[in-house]
Amino acid sequence: MTTHTFRHDGRTYSVNAEAVRVALADLVREDLHEHWVEIDGARWPVKQVFGAVTGLHRSAFTSHTALRHLQALKLPTSLRTKGDVHARTNLSSVSSEVRPGLAAAFATLLAFLGSADLTGRISDLEARLNGVDRRAVSSLAEEAGMGSELLRAALLVRQHAGRLSDVIHAAAITLVLPKILEDGERVVRRPSLAAGNDLSRPYDLETDRRIAEFKVSVWKGADAMRKRGVFADLVHLALDTSGRRPQLYVAGPPAIHFLRGARGTAEWGLNRSSPRLRQGFEERFGPLDVPIRDFTAGPAGRVELIDLTVLLPEVAAAII
Known part of the structure; x- marks a missing residue:
């Protein structure tokens, strides 16, 4: 395991990938803006990760400082060092049998992700699902574009690309709801569709x-x-x-x-x-x-x- 030792503001730090995972274990992943680092298939904001593993306040370092040190751990990031072969998508490594389905899956995802801000879209769906019954869920899912085609596409692309955890989590819950809600059963708290809960929503789903x-x-x-x-x-x-x-x-x-x-x-x-x-x-x-x-x-x-x-x-x- 690669261990990276460096000095910052007069102090010496020594970190490795496992220390990063431990530091993130109890955290809720924040929204991405520009720069990210990938941990076990999920993309995290670099400043959140670097701050968590070092204990530094985020005002004490820049995103590029965080990227440089996280890259030293051989973690995938939004900015790569020159010549990094992983910085480019190598389509030749994808079999000819997979390419057509993968291309269609990418097209489905691009159409979904490009139509509106994902955070706002999921937040809106969460709000609209609060208080609904079984009959209403299906129509809301259709309106939001949370169908089987989207979930299938996201799962396929995740095998070859970066983080799609929030899309997969949201689509899976939304698709399951009309299958599990009983007659008269209602969602009583705004569901947590994106991966990771917050203190106000201790469970992904709460009904009566x-x-x-x-x-x-x-x-x-x-x-x-x-x-x-x-x-x-x-x-x-x-x-x-x-x-x-x-x-x-x-x-x-x-x-x-x-x-x-x-x-x-x-x-x-x-x-x-x-x-x-x-x-x-x-x-x-x-x-x-x-x-x-x-x-x-x-x-x-x-x-x-x-x-x-x-x-x-x-x-x-x-x-x-």
Whole structure:
């Protein structure tokens, strides 16, 4: 693992990619403006990342300073060093069978992303979904362009391009809503369609009958961060005392298999989570040495684990 040591304003700093991941574990990704750094497939604002990993106030450095040091960790960024082969899209590396579908997927995404500001568009949809019932969701999804074609395109492009997490997260939730809302059930709080929750919206979805978190990340084999993330969401849902049905929606069987079969402990699963979540676990469920699979079957047994590929078979091939 590359470790980068440098001096800034008279102090010496030593960072590596894992330290960056740890620093970001409990943060909500801010909106992108111009410069970004990619961490595990998600693009973050460079000043947010550099400030988090160094502890520096953002007024103490420029975006270009942050880019230079993050590039030294071999992380993809919006500005690349001269001659970096990853700075260009190499279409020759994409098979001839994939190119037509990928081109069509890019066209679908460009049409969607170019029609309006994404942040404003998602925010508007979140506001309009607050208080709706099952019948209204489908028409709102159609008006917003959140259809299966968009989700399928975003999933395909994500395999070959940068971050599309917010589009995928928003489209998946919007498509699932009309399939899961029961007669008379209503969304009672503005849903968190973009990836990452804030303090005012602790769950991705809250209705008068259920609370839910959505994990649409595709597991690739080396999934330590994804495992910790899905376990943290499971604990978060298990801690709820509202009496509503807690549900965890995941992209394919691997996440469910992990939660039901992992011998690793809750200590490992939560070691990158917030102190508040760890404290809540210990106060409610006891020591953190319980195996994840035992916690899933026991204290978290009431949390429903739901495979999104079953609910969205039209995009299952792109998810799995």
